[in-house]
Amino acid sequence: MGGSGQLLGGYKKHDDHSNDARVQEAAKFAVEKLGEQRGEKLDLIKVLSAHTQVVAGTNYKLLLDVANSSNKLEHIEATVYEPLGNQEKQLTSTRTPTPDQVEQQTEATSERKNGGLLGGYKEVSTDDDEVLEAANFAAEQLSQRSNSLYPFKVKEVLQAKTKVANGRVFDMAIKLSQGDLPDQIMKVEVSRDLKNTFLLTNSSPATS
Secondary structure (H helix, E strand, O other), X not given: OOOOOEEOOOEEEOOOHHHOHHHHHHHHHHXXXXXXXXXXXOEXXXXXXXXXXXXXXXXXXXXXXXXXXXXXXXXXXXXXXXXXXXXXXEEEEEEOOOHHHHHHHXXXXXXXXXXXXXXXXXXXXXXXXHHHHHHHHHHHHHHHHOOOOOOOXXXXXXXXXXXXXXXXXXXXXXXXXXXXXXXXXXXXXXXXXXXXXXXXXXXXEOOO
């Protein structure tokens, strides 16, 4: 019974939308057509979320970050129908979602409304609970990767930025202690997906 992930009346969430060429093509088509309708040039900045529905072809329900002719960022929800064969795609609907709808679709845990620009990094407090949780996760992962008997401990978060991207990404500089060894400063990037699972995606020593 393979109905896992079905929602929105037969729509299925597409988690890997940023690497799916057909989703990206549908998003570009939607932005181009919407620009024609509005008589202005629109630029696709980012696909924030995508849901697909298999019909006689495929429906793509897309949440997009779009820059308008005044270089202001807009959120657009667009539905694109891609017929079977090589027939032309159709932009079947567009609307402007509310901030709450954007947050619900881009991040499952939406307790914190911190006004961040979707798609762009925003400086956040180094004492933020989510930042500290991500920093501690990074220290655990680095400890597992090192062969030392002494685990890394977060001594201080020196800098933190975050952005919404199919969950949340944390870009941090953290000071780590490790037993009696000198403190180390590491630059780390930690992503947290919509299921609240953390992943250490990048780490490198900061230049001392």
